[in-house]
Structures are given as C-alpha cells and as structure tokens.
Amino acid sequence: MVTLTIDDKQVTVEKNATIFDAAKVAGVNIPILCHDKKLKPFGACRMCLVEVEQMKGRLIPACTTPVTEGMIVRSTTESVEKARKLVLELLMLNHPLDCPVCDKGGDCELQNLAYDHKVNVNRLSDEKFHHEIDYNNPLIERDQNRCVLCGKCVRICDEIVSRGALTFMNRGIETKIGTEFDGPLNCEFCGSCISVCPVGALLARPFKFKARFWALQKKSSVCGYCGTGCSLTLGVKDNKVLTTVYDENQGFHNGQLCVRGRFGYQFINSDKRLKSPLIRKNGELVEAGWDEALELVAARLKSAGTAAAALATPRMTNEELLLLKQLMIKEVGSPNIDHSAGYGHAALTAGLAKSFGVAAAPSTILDIQKSDLLLVVKSDAYETHPVVGFEINMAVKNKGVKLHILSDKRGKLGKLPGATVLVHAPGTEVTLLNAMAKVLIDENLASGAVAITGYTELCAGLAGFAPEQVADQCGVNAEAIRQMARDYAAADKALIVFPTGLAYPVQDAQVAHAVANLAILAGKLGKEGSGLLVLQEKNNSQGAVDVGFVPATGGLDARAILDGCVSGSIKTLLIAGENPLVSYPNQTNVREALQNVEFLVVADLFLTETAKQADVVLPVCSYAEKEGTFTATDRRVQKVQPVISPVAQSRPEFKMYGDLIRILGGQAPATPADAFVEIPAYAVLSYASLSTEGAFVPASVSSQLVLPKCSVSVVETGKLALLVGAALYHCGTLSQFGEGPLSVCPEGYLEISRSDAARMKIVDNDEVAVSTASGTVRLKARVSPRMSEGIVFSPYHFAGNPINQIWSGAAVTSVTISK
Amino acid sequence: MPNPFTPIMQGMKITLGHLFKKPITLQYPEERPKVAERFRGLHGLKVSHNRAKCVACYLCPTVCPAKCITVEAGEDANHDKFAAVYEIDMLRCIFCGYCVEACPVDALKMTGEFELANYRREDFVFTKERLLEKK
C-alpha cells in the first residue's frame, strides 16, 4: 500500500494504482478523455494532467503515472487548468463542432469538458478536417472528422473483443482511425467501439437521429438472447425501445455486449409484432378478441386431456414457465411438456443430473478470469456466447490464463496467444474426452478420485480409449491428447467450458458426462476458478430446467410429442414461443406434425413460420414488457421489470396462462412474486431483492463417474461432413426479427474449406446445392480457412435457408455439394 | 370652497382635445395594426438554399417550457439531418421565445402574425409546411 496526498486529501491505495485511481478513491475528480477503466492505461489525450510536488517543472498525466509513497498531487492549480484548456482548444481546432446534427450531443465527453473548462472561444484557428464519412456498413457510422484519437476503439477491439478491426493510420495531423486496407469495416459489429468512443466519431446507425440522448429514459433490463445473461440498459422514448445505452458499471461484463444484445433490440417494437389474437376461421387466420381466443384454447386443451402437449421456449420467464407447467399438468392433466426440441437441455437434464446429481453446472462465468487453464470444448463457444468469449479473451491476454481447445473446426478463440487447438474429426469429441480421462487414470493423475462411485466401472469402460488407440479415429496426434490431459491435470485451477443448444445435439448428454468425468478425476471441482461451465443457448435455458419444464412422469419429450402429432395421439399442441419449423431438426417431420395435429395453438411475438400453421395465435410480450426472472447459464437469477407497456394487444404470458388456469377452474398465483416462491430451486433467494444483475444459486454437486457412450459416425466415402451450429450474429430464431443482426448476416451460408472449394471450383458467394437423401438446400458458399478438408458448416437460424430440411440432429451428416 | 364648475370644465377640455387627435382605437379588421419588430407572434421557420434551415437538433423542444414543439429528425439522401416533422401546438405555446433563443442555427423566428383564432383544435397545430417562411 502507498500513501499520498491529492488536493490536501490523504489516501492509501494499492501499489500498482495510478494517480487517477488514487484520486477516485480520494473523491477528487480528474477529467479524462482517453482513459477507460476496462482498458490498459494509454495516455494519449493529456486531459488528466496534474501537478506533482516531487516532479516540478512539468505536468504529469494522472492516468498513466503510478503512485509513489508521499507523492503530493495538485489537480486544480492555475497551470493545470491552463494546460487542460489548451488541450481542449487544440482538440477542437480541426473538429467540426457540428453538435446540432451530431448524435453524440448531450452525451459527448468533448462537449462536457469544453463546458466544464469554459472553452467558449478558440484562440487558434485552422481548417476543419475533411475525412470522408464511412457509411459502408449498416450498423456503425464512422466520422473521422469528429475523432479525437483517444484510441479507445482501437484498444477495446483489440484488448477485449480481440478482433483488431481498427487501428491508427498515417502520421501527424493526417492520423486517423482506419480499417483493414482502409476498406469498409468488416467485423463482429459488437459495437464495443461505439460504446467507448467519447465523441460522435462512431455512432450506431440504427439509432441515428432517432432521439436525443437526454430525451431517453434509461431503463435497466436483461438481454433476451443467449444464456450469458448480460445486463443492459434500454433507451426508451414515447413507450418505444429506441436503442441500448452503454453503462460501464453494469453487470459482471462492465456493460460489454455482443452484436445481438447491442443491435438486436429492434424486435421489441418491430412493425411485424402481432397486433391481436388470431383464430383460424374458414381456413384463414382472422383477428379475434382475447376472451374468445382464450375460451377456445382452454376448451381444446381440456378436451384433449392427456392428448394435449406443450412446447415452450426457454426465453419465457421462470414464473411463466411455472404457470404453463401448472396449466398443463394440473388443470389439463397432461404430462407432455418439453422445451428446446427435447435435447437442447440434455447436457443438464440427462448429463449433469447424473454426473453431478444436479441439473446445473457448478462454475460461473466469473471463474473464467480466476482460472489458470481453460479447456474449451467446441470453438463455437465464442459464437454462441460472445460476451463469455470476451471474458476468455481477457483472461488469456491480460492474465496469462492457458487456453486449450477441442473442436471440430477452428474458430476465433484458437487465435488467442498461446492457445492450443486440437481439431478432431467431426463427432468424435466424446471419444477424445474419454481418451483424456484414460490418460488421467493411466498416468496416475486421478488418484484423488479412486473412491468416487463409478471409478472402477469407468476404468474398465475406458479400456479401449488409450490415445494411441483412438488417435486415428479422431484425427489427432496421440501425444497431443496426452499432453492436453497432463496440462489439464497439472493446472491448479482448470475450468472446462462447453456450449450447448438446439444446434448441437451431438451426444450432448454424453459430452457432459465426459467433461464431468475429467473434472471429477482431476479433482477440479469445488475450487474458485475451476470446474465446469456449461453455456446454454437461450436466456432462460437454465431456468426452464430449474423450473422443471421437462416431461413429467410418463410424459412425452419434444420429439415424441411431434411424432404423436403425426400419428394422431396428440390432439392439441400448444407451442409457446418456439419456432420448431425453423429451429428443430428434421423439418419434414415437424411440418408433418404441425399439419396433422388437430388443434395447434401458438403464443408468440410474431407470425412465425410455425404460427402460420396454427389454429389460434396468441400475441405475447417481449422481455421489455413484462416482469419476472430469468436464470443465466451460471445460475444467476435476474429480475426484469417492464420498461414499456405491452405492444398493441399483446399480453404478458404470465397473465395469459393465469387466465387459462382460471378458466379451467384452477387457482393461479396472482403476481410473478407469488409464483417465484413456488420454485423450490430458488428457495434461497428473495424475489424482492433481485435485480437485473442477479444473484447466484450455487449448485451443490455430488459427483459420480459415468461412462459416456460413444457413437461412431462415419462420413460416407466421396461425401462431405456437414456440421450445424450457431452463427455469431444470431441466437435461435428471435434475432431474425432484430434488424441489426439481420442486416449484417441476412441469410444462411455454407462454410467450406479452401481445398474443397478449390477442388469444386467454388468461390465466395457462389450458390451451392447441399443435398442428402432427404432433400436439397441452396446456400451461399463462404470459403473459410477455419474449416478442415471434407467438412462444411452451416448455421441453423434462417427460415429462408432451412438447413434443418436435410439435418436430422445427427452429429455428422454426409452431404454432397454441387454448384 | 372651490368652484364646482372647475372639474367639469377640465374634463370637457380633455374631451375636446381628443376630438382633434388621431384616434387610438383601430377599426379592426378593416384597419390593421402595425406590430412592433420585437413582437412575439406565430413562429416562422427560416429558409435558406431552398430548404428549411432547421437541422432538427431538438434544442427548441427541449427548452420549451410549454412542451408544445414536436420535432422528428430524418436522414436525407446525403445522410444529413433534417426535420421530417416540425410542429408547434399554438394552444399550448406561451410565446416566451425561448425556442428562438435556443436555436443554434438561427432557423426559427417569431413573426408579427397574431391572428391565430380557428374553429377546430387540430388547426392550432402548425405543421412544418405552415410554419415555413413564405417567399
């Protein structure tokens, strides 16, 4: 600890603190422009100059200068004030000062500083900048004329996003922030650079000119896309969500968001939102009143009884899922409820439930930065959960955490410094993980686990899994497997991260067993920064499992429900928020099911492909219009409040299912708070004290070693292996209605290796036909260095390019490709 | 005891004097008043280079104490900002002139127009078209 004096106040701070940090502790405000608490000190702008008694004769930048014992700092002397004024005058010399038409006005650091330091005239004069404004992409406008060269955008894109899309170009007065070859910005469009830009040089185009910053109400909420559960602030005006507002103090992620969170909000007030309930009359869906629709739905559910079924999306709140569960099981009397196609949750409900005795992973996202070694299974973890990806970036780059990746394709995480990537043959992850477990056992690295249930069976079951025996099958070097297992065991704190979801049915439960085995064998559980983190696809995937929205005793799972619709044993199907026609594999089967079922009810925000097949469509609310809780992937329970009133005639599902229960003569909890206390898993929490940042419900683990089953999938000779997964810009099918993500990634595509592309003479953007016995899908090709020869990849989110026509959920699908 | 006729005579003198002065009352509407230059009447949006000078900065609606100005900005083909909607609700306007003072581009003025009576409430909402300076 170091003690120093700032403006006559004495403070004691950490040895590695800067003068700026110390001043903050002392409550002294030092103006900054290029400094950001999330980024490394840079010292570009000289706004933070202070006088230091011991360094007389020059002014010292507070944001980069470390404190020393007995330092005497003055932050408001005449010379300091003079210097700051000059800095501002120089910054504004070539600056356009077009505040009336600049969207940053009112939220602009330069404006604020000029105001604070009373810079109302400039003693200097010079020509204004004449940089061309970049309108080349739909999301980020870059006006270099307004840039103050603070470098924050460059640094955040490098240090946190690890994309490196921006850099300084040219020298002296010509310096500007440039892109790759000064071309159009081609990046992840996470908008992090916009969020930190202190001026109007980087602006969000979807919000351009929509409202002034000061006219927005800033309302805290939780991102409705993936399971990371980022807190975010919505900018609301006239009962409409107009933008997301950056708040550097929000959440574990300090306000960082990915492209979906930052730009995907437009679905909330989309023109495409359903306006009123619809009922099919004479073959047409026509507008109807709520009472009529609810009476009809209640009657049809009741008359179907055990032949009724419900599929819900894990985007609903815990309380809504609870009510829907009560409606189906208690009032209708049907055990047939499920979510995420019945396998999206298998890693938890079948995998960890057995391995750990609890359907939740024990670690949290916060463990990533506290770890020594990260083992990521599937590089797609970055695409599915980008903000978790940022945490991994920072852990590896700033804290020197080791990164090991097991994946069927290369990805962004593999480019991090020092990352070890094992690219294996598609569908062999379980085999590979088993081989690692075998190494732990054989090399005596699992001695602590001998007493754990299942140890002997596992040892016996892994007999044929020595790395040398499976290396060829997995397509990796045996020694590399051994080394990875040894590294994993050797790290004091090692965390396994693996993403799940609709697009990854690949023996998810088995992968969960396999990774759980590794953690148990190597004794990595129960330590901070160590253990297992399962990344779940949707914002409330963990909640849906905690509430128990899975088949009740004797009930059918999602696939059996759909088969039941085809065979006629399911008569009334209620689909709440899912869009199985696009998102579930085996589309032909789903289509047949929806056409065959006697009565189909769809509750959704939009007239989705699935809703178009329905007999009754019920318009429901988005997360911005309702109250309730979501559980993030690391069991962080977060509460949202309505930030706008329901759009058109839509209703919160909580009210809707409550009404249905009451129509059927039951009693429903009156408020989400009443429902929350009925969720046993969350008994430790108090609803009233929850916020958008959430509170953790720890999973108490009782370990058991389970031998994972390996199914071998072989690619037919002469064909390519199709992998299906998630795209960075999308999450499920909801982002299809968020204009931002859609504008940068509007359609499905097929990633293909360079060598295959060269052989088939395919170049970028060629339309190719991807065929199996069950059909053909036409997709645009993307030649990508990350794919290995013989493997192609396609994301699943797009209704226009339904990859699920030819994908049935298998780990590997053999396809032929023609131009 | 003062002369009881004196006040009457004085009164008559004033009355007679006024008979020969220019009348103060106006035969409105046949006769029109000449309003002072600084009079604060109906607003006018100034025009320059054949387009409204207003750049839709939202300062006037922000400063307006009666909250009677509605601005909605639009982006034109050159990506520039313009007022797609500019409306003032004259029923609420208190003619304080703050909006004119706030305007950073001198796009707004107050004219001598004071005849704002109308038959329907809607007609008191002056749209951009009605507010634009006429040549």
Ligand code: SF4
């Ligand atoms: S960046 Fe700030 S100072 Fe510059 S024009 Fe925009 S609002 Fe004004």
Ligand code: SF4
């Ligand atoms: S949007 Fe994200 S990836 Fe793109 S330049 Fe900005 S920070 Fe980098």
Ligand code: SF4
């Ligand atoms: S664009 Fe913004 S963040 Fe980037 S250097 Fe310029 S002022 Fe700083």
Ligand code: SF4
């Ligand atoms: S990482 Fe997930 S929760 Fe966070 S902003 Fe992106 S989509 Fe939303």
Ligand code: SF4
């Ligand atoms: S203050 Fe002037 S430029 Fe701004 S909106 Fe009003 S009239 Fe337009």
Ligand code: FES
């Ligand atoms: S804030 Fe210290 S130099 Fe910019």
